[in-house]
Amino acid sequence: MDPSAFFTGTAVHLVAGKGGVGRTTLTAALGIAAARVGLEVLLVEIEGRGGLAAGFGHRALGYEETVLAERIRGRSLRAEDCLVEYLGGHGLGLLTRPMVDSGLVEVITRGTPGIKDILLLGKIRQLEQARCADVILVDTPASGHALSFLRSPQGLLDAIDNGPVNDQAVAALHLLQDAARCQVLLVTTPEETPVSETIETAYRLEDEIGLHLGPVLVNGVLARTPHRDTDTGHSNPDDPDPDDPDAEGRWVRELGIDRDLAHAVQQAAVFGRRRRDAQRRQVLRLTEQLPLPRLEVAHRPDGIDDLGALAEELLGGLRAW
Amino acid sequence: MVNERSGRAALAELVTSRSVLVCVGSGGVGKTSMAAALALEAARRGRRTIVVTIDPARRLADALGLERLGGEPLPITELIAASSGLRSGSSPTGSLHALMLDAKATFDDLVTRHATDRAQAERILANRFYHSISTTLSGTQEYMAAEKLGELHTSGRFDLIVVDTPPTRQALDFLDAPGQLARFLDHPAYRLMTGSGSAVSRVAGAAGKRLLRAAARLVGSVALDDAVEFFRAFEGLEAGFLTRALAVRDLLVSAQTGFVVVTSARPEPIAEAGYFLDRLAAQDIPVDAIVANRMTPRFTRLTAAELRRIAAAQDAGGDQVLRTGLAELIELTAAAEAEERALAPLHTGRAIPFQQGPFQQGPFQQVPFQQVPFQQVPLLDHDVHDLGGLEQLRQSAFDD
Ligand SMILES: Nc1ncnc2c1ncn2[C@@H]1O[C@H](COP(=O)(O)OP(=O)(O)O)[C@@H](O)[C@H]1O
Numbered sequence: 001m002d003p004s005a006f007f008t009g010t011a012v013h014l015v016a017g018k019g020g021v022g023r024t025t026l027t028a029a030l031g032i033a034a035a036r037v038g039l040e041v042l043l044v045e046i047e048g049r050g051g052l053a054a055g056f057g058h059r060a061l062g063y064e065e066t067v068l069a070e071r072i073r074g075r076s077l078r079a080e081d082c083l084v085e086y087l088g089g090h091g092l093g094l095l096t097r098p099m100v101d102s103g104l105v106e107v108i109t110r111g112t113p114g115i116k117d118i119l120l121l122g123k124i125r126q127l128e129q130a131r132c133a134d135v136i137l138v139d140t141p142a143s144g145h146a147l148s149f150l151r152s153p154q155g156l157l158d159a160i161d162n163g164p165v166n167d168q169a170v171a172a173l174h175l176l177q178d179a180a181r182c183q184v185l186l187v188t189t190p191e192e193t194p195v196s197e198t199i200e201t202a203y204r205l206e207d208e209i210g211l212h213l214g215p216v217l218v219n220g221v222l223a224r225t226p227h228r229d230t231d232t233g234h235s236n237p238d239d240p241d242p243d244d245p246d247a248e249g250r251w252v253r254e255l256g257i258d259r260d261l262a263h264a265v266q267q268a269a270v271f272g273r274r275r276r277d278a279q280r281r282q283v284l285r286l287t288e289q290l291p292l293p294r295l296e297v298a299h300r301p302d303g304i305d306d307l308g309a310l311a312e313e314l315l316g317g318l319r320a321w
Numbered sequence: 322m323v324n325e326r327s328g329r330a331a332l333a334e335l336v337t338s339r340s341v342l343v344c345v346g347s348g349g350v351g352k353t354s355m356a357a358a359l360a361l362e363a364a365r366r367g368r369r370t371i372v373v374t375i376d377p378a379r380r381l382a383d384a385l386g387l388e389r390l391g392g393e394p395l396p397i398t399e400l401i402a403a404s405s406g407l408r409s410g411s412s413p414t415g416s417l418h419a420l421m422l423d424a425k426a427t428f429d430d431l432v433t434r435h436a437t438d439r440a441q442a443e444r445i446l447a448n449r450f451y452h453s454i455s456t457t458l459s460g461t462q463e464y465m466a467a468e469k470l471g472e473l474h475t476s477g478r479f480d481l482i483v484v485d486t487p488p489t490r491q492a493l494d495f496l497d498a499p500g501q502l503a504r505f506l507d508h509p510a511y512r513l514m515t516g517s518g519s520a521v522s523r524v525a526g527a528a529g530k531r532l533l534r535a536a537a538r539l540v541g542s543v544a545l546d547d548a549v550e551f552f553r554a555f556e557g558l559e560a561g562f563l564t565r566a567l568a569v570r571d572l573l574v575s576a577q578t579g580f581v582v583v584t585s586a587r588p589e590p591i592a593e594a595g596y597f598l599d600r601l602a603a604q605d606i607p608v609d610a611i612v613a614n615r616m617t618p619r620f621t622r623l624t625a626a627e628l629r630r631i632a633a634a635q636d637a638g639g640d641q642v643l644r645t646g647l648a649e650l651i652e653l654t655a656a657a658e659a660e661e662r663a664l665a666p667l668h669t670g671r672a673i674p675f676q677q678g679p680f681q682q683g684p685f686q687q688v689p690f691q692q693v694p695f696q697q698v699p700l701l702d703h704d705v706h707d708l709g710g711l712e713q714l715r716q717s718a719f720d721d
Pocket residue numbers: 017018019020021022023024025026051219220221297298299300301303304348587588589590680
């Protein structure tokens with residue numbers, strides 16, 4: 001697939017997943033990937049801790065846009081800012097100050113369920129409508145929270161049956177349900193719990209909200225060892241056999257390898273093989289239970305120091321897809 | 322100060338002597354797994370223990386190998402006994418329960434229990450505004466966590482409550498619950514809605530009405546009516562909520578409660594750990610232990626560089642199996658070395674420079690890390706998703 005077509009196929013990409021799976025990292029890497037194929041990118045962080053900006057060497061994002069790199073801008077959305085802006089734009093401008101000062105704004109955003117989410121989604125929709133970028137990538141809250149976040153328009157429609165907030169909820173729902181405008185990219189690691197959560201979240205997003213799901217990003221996949229076909233899940237006959245107590249001795253006797261080193265090699269081989277096998281089983285389970293395309297991102301044993309390399313890997317994955 | 326022994330000893334002291342242990346840290350580091358492992362150890366040492374997760378995710382059930390967990394304490398002593406010899410430990414009195422906070426059920430229960438009469442309870446439970454705040458309102462989760470914690474503590478059923486928190490900075494919001502509740506109840510807008518506070522609100526009457534009308538235009542009059550009705554129906558219950566929240570806060574800041582910061586050996590989670598240390602220090606709460614989880618095991622004393630030289634010297638036609646194994650050993654050793662570097666600030670107590678990791682959030686480390694007992698827990702060769710795996714995690718943390 002042409003990466004550019006992937007990115008422009010929908011305006012808004014909501015990147016979601018369990019905490020710690022690499023959502024923020026991949027949101028940033030996707031942004032770089034899109035910029036590299038010539039697209040204008042807006043990265044959006046929600047009620048953020050500033051993680052997105054730091055990947056570009058910036059401290060924290062504010063409500064106003066910040067230029068993070070060539071063709072990449074970022075901003076952080078907070079519900080309070082969205083509300084003040086919204087009031088100003090809806091003929092309540094004069095009352096904005098007293099409403100803020102009296103604390104009514106705070107009580108409303110804190111006390112009216114889902115209104116925060118609606119304000120945030122409303123802002124995202126406005127950014128989309130204003131065509132402020134070719135691609136809008138949103139680092140959404142961690143998965144349990146993502147569900148309630150994305151479900152809020154539906155919830156508010158039930159609770160609030162008129163007024164501008166109702167209009168907002170309707171509009172937000174239209175955005176969420178339109179595959180040409182919005183899709184969710186679920187991020188997971190190839191581990192038991194994240195995979196289970198991803199499968200459950202995927203079905204619920206589709207069933208309960210009618211969201212369109214893009215490819216699942218499987219992050220932190222251990223590189224294949226040479227001489228080993230990890231894809232089939234079958235061990236290569238060349239693999240060190242964890243039950244073969246002989247290999248170690250053979251290396252010492254026949255190859256003159258230091259005894260401690262031979263032992264370490266054997267232990268490392270068994271350890272690595274178990275972790276890889278466990279990962280493969282989870283990827284298989286994901287494939288069987290969730291019929292969505294996958295994009296795999298390799299584990300970086302030394303940590304992430306180059307988002308550009310991740311971006312290239314994603315682009316490669318998209319082209320091969 | 323920083324050594325394994327002090328870490329192990331500190332963890333052992335915590336599970337044997339405290340009444341509450343709270344695990345905090347960023348996502349994916351193993352908070353939930355560690356909370357379960359700490360609880361398991363306490364039970365083995367003879368304490369009546371419960372592990373409580375306030376994360377709406379299913380992870381705790383998964384780590385314990387359970388299909389599901391609910392808002393009521395689920396006894397799992399027997400299950401554990403079968404897989405880890407709980408009963409054959411030093412004391413036969415230990416037990417383990419698990420619970421996943423059900424914020425809505427907890428709230429309903431509180432309303433039912435503390436309402437002056439059935440009618441008041443029913444009015445509240447039927448209110449749409451109440452229904453929404455009790456199910457979806459962010460913040461409700463934290464209040465109810467505090468309520469549940471207080472309830473479990475005062476019930477006297479448990480010697481130790483281990484609390485697993487969600488992977489967000491709001492994880493510690495329940496420390497602020499009483500303050501926020503007090504501020505909220507004292508809020509002019511709240512008094513505006515309930516019509517309480519008499520004199521002041523009567524003076525502010527006209528302006529207040531205008532504001533309420535504006536709010537109604539925003540959220541719709543029906544919703545505002547629901548909200549006002551809810552607050553009126555709720556009147557009289559606030560005091561109890563506040564008293565209980567304050568009691569829980571006192572418990573959390575007291576020496577009965579221990580805080581364990583869990584991290585992995587990467588710059589970002591370590592920076593996050595710094596945030597939690599600062600946040601707790603701001604409330605005069607000391608952190609009792611830092612656990613660096615998922616440490617890549619070291620199989621050799623050789624460095625990755627030395628191993629690479631050895632690998633290069635192996636002749637190309639040599640033993641295929643050996644070469645594969647060496648490649649694996651090199652990768653693991655390099656990862657362990659990167660983790661050592663990431664952990665350096667814990668040992669030196671120095672602030673982590675901003676540029677160190679791509680997602681670094683700036684230097685938070687005002688609290689000297691090196692004074693906090695520190696324990697490493699190795700990355701296991703499997704995920705923690707059943708009792709066998711959990712037992713292995715427990716052993717790595719507690720047994721020499
Ligand atoms: N492919 C990868 N290889 C190695 N480390 C990774 C990878 N992806 C993410 N990480 C690291 O994992 C941690 C969590 O990533 P982050 O993007 O902050 O997760 P989330 O936003 O989902 O909580 C960070 O320390 C990050 O550098």
